[in-house]
Amino acid sequence: MKKGVIVQYKRFFISAGIVALALGIWSFSDDLFQISKNLEVFASLYKEVNINYVDDINSAKFLKTGADAMLDGLDPYTEFVPESEIEDYKLHYVSTQYGGIGASVFSRNNKVYVSSVFEGFPAQKADIRPGDQVLKINDITLDGKNSDQVSQLLKGSKGAVVKLVLKRDNEDKPVEKDLARDEIKQPNVSYYGMVDGNMGYIKLDRFLENSAQEVTDALIAVKKNNPNGIILDLRSNGGGILQEAVKIVNLFVQKDIEVVSQKGKVKEKNYTYKTVAAPLAADIPLVVLVNSRSASASEIVAGALQDLDRAIIIGQRSYGKGLVQQTFPLPYNSLVKITIAKYYVPSGRCIQEIDYAHRKEDGTVVKVADSLLHEFKTRNGRSVYDGSGIYPDIFVKPETYANITQALVGKLFLFDYATKYRLSHPKIADARSFVLTDAEYEDFVKYLADKNYTYNTTSEKVLTALKTEATKEKQFDQIQTEYEALKARMANSKKNDLQLHKAEIKQTLENEIVGRYYFDKGRYETNFKYDNVLAQAVKTMQDKNQLSAILKGDGAYKVIGKPVLAAVADKEKKADAKEKNDQ
Secondary structure, eight states, rough: OHHHHHHHHHHHHHHHHHHHHHHHHHHOOOOHHHHHHHHHHHHHHHHHHHHOSSSSSOOHHHHHHHHHHHHHHTOOOOOEOOOGGGHHHHHHHTOOOOEEEEEEEEEEEEEEEEEOOTTTTTHHHTTTTTTTTEEETTTTOOOOHHHHHHHHHHOOOOTTTEEEEEOOOTOOEEEEEEEEEEEEEOOOOOEEEGGGGGEEEEEEBBBTTHHHHHHHHHHHHHHHHSEEEEEEEOOOOOOOOOOHHHHHHTTSSSOEEEEEOOOOOOOGOEEEEOOOOOSSSSSSSSEEOTTOOOHHHHHHHHHHHHHOOOSSEESOOOOOEEEEEEEEEETEEEEEEEEEEEOOOTTTTTOEEEEEEOOOTTTTOOOOOOGGOOEEEEETTTTTEEOOOOSEEEEEEOOOOOOOOOOOOHHHHHHHHHHHHHHOOOOOOTTTTTTOHHHHHHHHHTTTOOOOOOOOOOHHHHHHHHHHHHHHHOOHHHHHHHHHHHHHHHHHHHHHHHTTTHHHHHHHHHHHHHHHHHHHHHHHHHGGGGHHHHHHHHHHHHHHHHHHHHHHGGGGGGGGGGGHHHHHHHHHHHHHHHHHHHH
C-alpha cells in the first residue's frame, strides 16, 4: 500500500481517537461508550480489510456496501447517499429539473429505443418518436450500452448540441437530428382539466419542489369553469416533501387548522404544521383518489382532508407510510437521509402499517395486526383507525388485467403495433373521442399471428403444480391421460383469449396509440372513459345526499376502516377467484 494512503489512515484514526476522547470527556454514559467503542471497531475493521485483503478493494464501494447493510436493518427510507449519487438523489427526491432533450429510452436485444417523448421539449419538436432506434449519440455508437448509460449521454448542460442518429422503420436511411439541450422540468401536476359532470380534475404525481404552486395554478385554471366539484387524483403518488402537502391541504381548508404533526426521539424536531393562509377553494365539493401506491405526503393530504371531513376519499386503501425523513450532510459532499419521526394527521392517528422496530428473528418485518389498531374520530365524529394506511370512504375494486394483456404489454407487442400504426396514420381523432375500430383490432390480431406471446394462465399454473406433486408421490402415471386431455383443452381455450379479453386489450392499445400523437395528456384523456374510480368520483359528487351523508357520518359511512377491512378483503378474494376462473 502506498505511503500516502497509510498516512491518510493514521490521520483517520487520530481523528477517530479524538472524537472518542471527546465523547468520553463529555459523558460516561453507557450509550456514548458503546458509540465510541463501535466507531473504533468499525474503523479498525475498515482499515485492516483495506490493507490486508488479497485483492484490490474499491474503498468507496466497500464503505457504501457496509453503510447500506447497516441502515437496511432500520427501514427502507434511511439511506446513505455518496457524492457520486447526489445528483440522482436530488432529481428523484427534491427537484424534477435537468438538462436534456425530453425523451426516455429503453434497451431491447442490445439495442436502444425511444420509449416516450415529452411534449414541448427538443425531442418532440424535432419529431423524434417512440419506437425510433437510437444508433449513435454525438458519434458514440450505443452497442452494448444499457438505457441508464444512454440516458447519461443525453443529459448535460443546457444549450449544448446533441447529435442523434436514428433508425425508423419506414425510412431507408438513418435519420440524423441535431438538438440543443433544454432545461427539462417534469411537472408534479401531469394533467388538469374538466371531466364529466363539469368536475375539475387535477392529477398530482409527486410532492417535489413547487408541487403546491402547480396545484394552485391548476386549481385557479379549473375554477374558471365554475366546476361542480374538484377531483384531486393522488393514485400512485409516492409522496415527497411534507411542507408541500401542508400547503396543498391549505388550498381547501381555513387558516390556522392543524394538518399534521411529527413526533420523534429528538424533541426539538417535533413540530405541528398548520394552515397559514386563506383557502382558495373552501366550499367546492372535493374528492381525493388514492390506491395502494399512494404513500407518505399523499397520505398526509388524504388523511388530513378525511379527518377534517373536508373531502371524500375514493379508491383503495393507501400504502401506509407514516414516517418522516430528514437529510443530514456528511463529509465530502455525501449525505444521509434518516427517519426522524412519525407523522400524525388531525385525528391523532399514525397510519404507518409496517412495524420496523419489532422485526421477527429472521429479520423480516411485520404489519400492525388488526387487533392492535386504535380508533380515532374525525371532526364530525366518524371512526377512523391507525396503522393501516388511509382507508377510502368509498372502496372501488382495483382494475386487474388478464394474463394475455400483461404478456402483450410485457413483450412490447402493443408498443410495436402503436409504432406501426403511427407510421401509417398521420392523424387521428382527438384523445377523448379516439376509439380503435373492430376492423383495426382485427388487424392487430393478424399482426400477432407470427408473434410469440406465450403465457401461463392461473389454471395452467395449477395444473403444472398438480403434475409436480403427483410425480413426487409417484401417482402421475395414473392420471397422465386425464392430465394431457385437460392440458390440451386449456391450450385450445387460450386461443380465444384475444376475443375474450378484447375490451381491455383495446383499451390498453388505444392508450399506447394516443400517446404517440397527444403524449401524456392524451393518455389521460383517452383513459377517462374507462376509469371506474374516476366515474365513481363523478357519481358521488353528483349525488348531494350521498355526499352529505358521508361527510356527516350518517349510517354506513360512520366508520372508516377496521370493522369493514375483513368484509372487503373477503369480497376481494371472491372477486379475484371468480376472475381467475373466468380466465
